[in-house]
Amino acid sequence: MLRSMVAVNVLLAAAAVIRAPSLDAVPEQMLAFAAFGEPMLIVSLVALCAARTWLLKLGYGGAYALIAVFEVALAWAFHEAAGTVALGRETMPFLQFAAITVFVAGISLAYFDFRARALSPAIAEARIQALQARIRPHFLYNSINAVLSLMRSDPRRAERALEDLADLFRVLMADNRTLAPIGNEIELARQYLAIEELRLGDRLRVRWKIDGMPADALVPPLVLQPLIENAVYHGIEPSDKGGEIEIDVALAGKQLVMELRNPVPAGGAKHVAGNKMAIVNIRERLQLHFDAEASMRSEVKDGAYLVTIRIPYRTTAA
Amino acid sequence: MSLAGSDAARILIADDEAPARSRLRDLLDECRENFELVIVDEARNGREALEVINREKVDIVLLDIRMPEIDGMEAARHIAGMAEPPAIIFTTAFDAYALKAFEVNAIDYLLKPIRAERLLAALNKTRGGSPVSRAALDAAANQPRRHLSVHERGKITLVPISDILYLRAELKYLTVRTAQREYLVEESLTRLEEEFDDAFVRIHRNCLVARAAIGGFEKNAEESESGWAVVIKATGEKLPVSRRQHHVIKEFK
Numbered sequence: 001m002l003r004s005m006v007a008v009n010v011l012l013a014a015a016a017v018i019r020a021p022s023l024d025a026v027p028e029q030m031l032a033f034a035a036f037g038e039p040m041l042i043v044s045l046v047a048l049c050a051a052r053t054w055l056l057k058l059g060y061g062g063a064y065a066l067i068a069v070f071e072v073a074l075a076w077a078f079h080e081a082a083g084t085v086a087l088g089r090e091t092m093p094f095l096q097f098a099a100i101t102v103f104v105a106g107i108s109l110a111y112f113d114f115r116a117r118a119l120s121p122a123i124a125e126a127r128i129q130a131l132q133a134r135i136r137p138h139f140l141y142n143s144i145n146a147v148l149s150l151m152r153s154d155p156r157r158a159e160r161a162l163e164d165l166a167d168l169f170r171v172l173m174a175d176n177r178t179l180a181p182i183g184n185e186i187e188l189a190r191q192y193l194a195i196e197e198l199r200l201g202d203r204l205r206v207r208w209k210i211d212g213m214p215a216d217a218l219v220p221p222l223v224l225q226p227l228i229e230n231a232v233y234h235g236i237e238p239s240d241k242g243g244e245i246e247i248d249v250a251l252a253g254k255q256l257v258m259e260l261r262n263p264v265p266a267g268g269a270k271h272v273a274g275n276k277m278a279i280v281n282i283r284e285r286l287q288l289h290f291d292a293e294a295s296m297r298s299e300v301k302d303g304a305y306l307v308t309i310r311i312p313y314r315t316t317a318a
Numbered sequence: 319m320s321l322a323g324s325d326a327a328r329i330l331i332a333d334d335e336a337p338a339r340s341r342l343r344d345l346l347d348e349c350r351e352n353f354e355l356v357i358v359d360e361a362r363n364g365r366e367a368l369e370v371i372n373r374e375k376v377d378i379v380l381l382d383i384r385m386p387e388i389d390g391m392e393a394a395r396h397i398a399g400m401a402e403p404p405a406i407i408f409t410t411a412f413d414a415y416a417l418k419a420f421e422v423n424a425i426d427y428l429l430k431p432i433r434a435e436r437l438l439a440a441l442n443k444t445r446g447g448s449p450v451s452r453a454a455l456d457a458a459a460n461q462p463r464r465h466l467s468v469h470e471r472g473k474i475t476l477v478p479i480s481d482i483l484y485l486r487a488e489l490k491y492l493t494v495r496t497a498q499r500e501y502l503v504e505e506s507l508t509r510l511e512e513e514f515d516d517a518f519v520r521i522h523r524n525c526l527v528a529r530a531a532i533g534g535f536e537k538n539a540e541e542s543e544s545g546w547a548v549v550i551k552a553t554g555e556k557l558p559v560s561r562r563q564h565h566v567i568k569e570f571k
Contacts, residue, residue, distance in 0.1 A: 136412075140412075141411035142411040145431040145432075148341055148431050149344070199337060
């Protein structure tokens with residue numbers, strides 16, 4: 001939906017630029033096109049949406065022909081209406097008009113067909129599986145080492161650590177293609193951090209700001225844990241004194257906003273390449289699940305590394 | 319129970335994680351039956367490890383690679399410059415780059431979690447084996463050091479790279495100039511130029527200047543074949559620029 005609206009608007013703007021007699025006339029032309037194009041776009045989207053199941057039965061060629069005819073008819077109706085409203089305005093000949101409409105509809109359909117093929121469920125699933133966050137081997141071996149060190153001195157704590165580790169790996173190795181509640185993700189993050197705390201002691205400090213978090217909001221599994229792992233690896237471990245990681249999850253309107261902050265230690269820029277891997281991975285998974293409605297940003301702000309993720313607030317699978 | 323004799327190996331444990339240190343202690347205790355040893359001290363990073371080595375006699379260092387402040391790799395490079403360096407046994411959980419570099423340069427290491435038998439074998443190997451060479455460590459390192467080390471009477475003094483104004487080759491040694499004083503180190507100017515490519519610029523066959531230390535350039539300088547000299551901001555010293563390196567002046571203008 002969002003994509004088609006953006007695409008048609010871009011085409012309208014481009015057409016306005018082409019049609020305008022001079023550069024100064026571009027905004028005016030754009031406005032004229034928009035006044036005409038936007039209502040048509042909305043009516044088209046609503047109609048196509050309603051006729052979706054029926055169109056699907058026709059197959060690609062049939063549906064395309066039908067949509068083209070429908071769009072031309074719709075455009076003609078709008079054109080006539082516009083002609084009566086804006087008297088004296090130069091109107092376009094029908095053929096030219098129909099050609100433009102078929103062209104725009106064709107481009108849009110071709111684009112969506114290409115996109116659907118690229119992201120067809122099977123391919124998307126395979127990609128999500130391939131993209132599933134992989135934990136650093138560094139973490140696994142160091143954790144086992146820490147647990148081994150506790151075996152003799154503090155068997156109870158060693159037990160708990162192994163339980164946490166087991167839970168963490170259960171999720172890591174699970175089928176993570178479907179969305180899961182953020183509450184689960186937070187629990188997982190806590191277990192992960194408990195293991196890291198074993199190794200790093202008071203060098204690792206965590207501040208949770210999740211009072212306003214809707215625990216039922218659905219997120220891609222392992223959307224936070226790899227980022228927290230990054231924060232520990234790049235923000236805490238390289239520093240002698242350690243530092244604080246801040247995890248902030250809240251609802252902002254109809255969006256779930258997740259923020260993760262960690263300090264940037266002196267000379268810590270050298271691991272940036274490793275950092276990007278996790279970011280790219282999560283960004284792609286967000287896109288596969290939410291398309292353009294999710295966003296992810298990472299930046300250095302006030303001496304801290306900040307990652308912000310926004311996704312639509314959903315509690316049931318779409 | 320036998321008291322550790324004078325030939326007992328004196329061991330230093332260096333790791334930033336407390337559980338990892340305590341695990342090594344447990345394992346060393348297990349090795350005692352077959353290998354006479356004393357644990358001299360523990361260090362939480364490379365800097366602390368070098369301090370212990372300056373203070374105490376150390377025969378073997380168990381050195382974690384990934385540590386804050388000064389990592390194991392840099393600490394090892396400073397240690398290897400000593401006249402009688404302790405043996406180094408690297409320990410690491412996983413570090414794809416380091417492991418590959420170690421294999422290529424035939425440097426031994428222990429993978430965590432470490433087994434007592436492997437540790438014992440590594441300890442035994444230090445007896446009679448030749449220590450890891452500075453050249454092998456330099457080749458295996460993937461990052462420039464943050465310090466140069468000055469070795470005087472068995473002690474290691476660290477000079478932060480960021481404090482250095484210029485480096486000048488003099489006969490066998492290299493003079494390291496900071497705002498406060500001068501040090502002599504055994505290093506090759508060419509190798510330092512490669513290692514600290516970003517921070518230093520060559521102005522003469524025998525001289526590298528820290529880019530940050532350059533205050534300006536002076537024309538018609540004495541003792542300069544090109545007629546130009548670099549003026550050091552902090553000390554006002556003038557260093558001749560050779561004709562071949564004359565182009566660097568343009569870089570700064």
